[in-house]
Amino acid sequence: MQAAAPDEQDGAKRDAFERAKRVRLMLFDVDGVLTDGRLWYGPSGEVLKAFSAIDGLGIRLLLQTGVTVALLSGRDSPAVAARAAELGIVHVLQGAEDKRAAFEALAARLGVSAAQAGCMGDEPIDLPVMRRCAFACAPREAHELVRAHAHYIAGAPAGGGAAREVCEFLMRAQGTLEAALARYLA
Helix, strand or coil: CCCCCHHHHHHHHHHHHHHHHCCCEEEECCCCCCCCCCCEECCCCCEECCCCHHHHHHHHHHHHCCCEEEEECCCCCHHHHHHHHHHCCCEEECCCCCHHHHHHHHHHHHCCCHHHEEEECCCHHHHHHHHHCCEEEECCCCCHHHHHHCCEECCCCCCCCHHHHHHHHHHHHHCCHHHHHHCCCC
């Protein structure tokens, strides 16, 4: 894929910023977004996942600004449920074979339109939701097709700050980042 010219990059960044202003529901895929995509298997066959504390704080800050956060995963994992509970994420959609249907059911239940939703994914299975949402983003390691459909591509790695970067981008666009961080400066 050819790199965009500086003017195109500036325009794309402005477009992503405008799209981020409207987000009221932000969905995150898990494997390859909130984790580095590797699956570790324990001695009893249990799947272990490593989550970043950096991403976790970003999500907590975003939640405090009033943006609803949801996890949308094709896999079903007790580790995901535990991490979501720890972060205060109420909406955890696991084992979703049809991610778009799961997203649309959640959006309808919350009264949020696709124009008010964002999604961060890394694989083609995420594209039906990303293409439906007004703000689509991806970690830098995402599949090439996914990056081609993203409005924002994080510079930080998946499972190592990419979700935090997106959370801060959203808060910056919505004018809530300074207030979210102010309590740490008191």
